[in-house]
Amino acid sequence: MKRASAVLGSLTFLVLAPGTVMVYFPWTIxxxxxxxxxxxxxxxxxxxxxxxxxxxxxxxxxxxxFAMQGLGTPAPVAPPRxxxxxxLYRYVRNPMYVAGLLLVMGQGLLFGSSRLLEYGLFVWLAxxxxxxxxxxxxxxxxxxxxxxxxxxxxxxxIPRLKxxxxxx
Numbered sequence: 001m002k003r004a005s006a007v008l009g010s011l012t013f014l015v016l017a018p019g020t021v022m023v024y025f026p027w028t029i030x031x032x033x034x035x036x037x038x039x040x041x042x043x044x045x046x047x048x049x050x051x052x053x054x055x056x057x058x059x060x061x062x063x064x065x066f067a068m069q070g071l072g073t074p075a076p077v078a079p080p081r082x083x084x085x086x087x088l089y090r091y092v093r094n095p096m097y098v099a100g101l102l103l104v105m106g107q108g109l110l111f112g113s114s115r116l117l118e119y120g121l122f123v124w125l126a127x128x129x130x131x132x133x134x135x136x137x138x139x140x141x142x143x144x145x146x147x148x149x150x151x152x153x154x155x156x157x158i159p160r161l162k163x164x165x166x167x168x
Contacts, residue, residue, distance in 0.1 A: 034112060090164045
């Protein structure tokens with residue numbers, strides 16, 4: 001896949017998949033209306049805003065890396081040609097999913113929506129199942145030893161403190 005096609009494909013997938021899961025569905029759940037702060041604790045709103053502010057650039061950076069370095073998209077129908085192990089992928093194997101969880105849970109805290117937090121838990125569980133049952137085996141088949149080495153050094157969900165230095 002050429003870089004321009006990868007960028008266009010990644011942008012399209014960004015709007016369709018994360019756009020639906022992390023923007024449209026949360027909007028349908030709470031209409032982005034401020035409810036009372038969860039547990040009557042207003043600082044949760046600030047935490048929610050910080051989570052959203054942290055998640056958005058992580059999501060955008062991850063998608064850009066798939067297109068620019070991986071020469072593909074995050075979509076299973078047009079996967080990257082190269083294993084992406086730079087940027088935030090040096091700290092955590094799944095920064096897109098971590099970012100998505102930050103975005104959904106951040107909205108739940110910001111808007112005071114327990115239903116949105118419940119939805120966030122469902123999103124995490126669905127992501128976990130997808131990653132373990134489909135994505136990791138597919139990446140193992142495609143990238144072999146490089147992916148094994150990556151998995152051995154980079155955690156799936158909780159970022160490591162020291163960046164992984166990939167040598168190919």
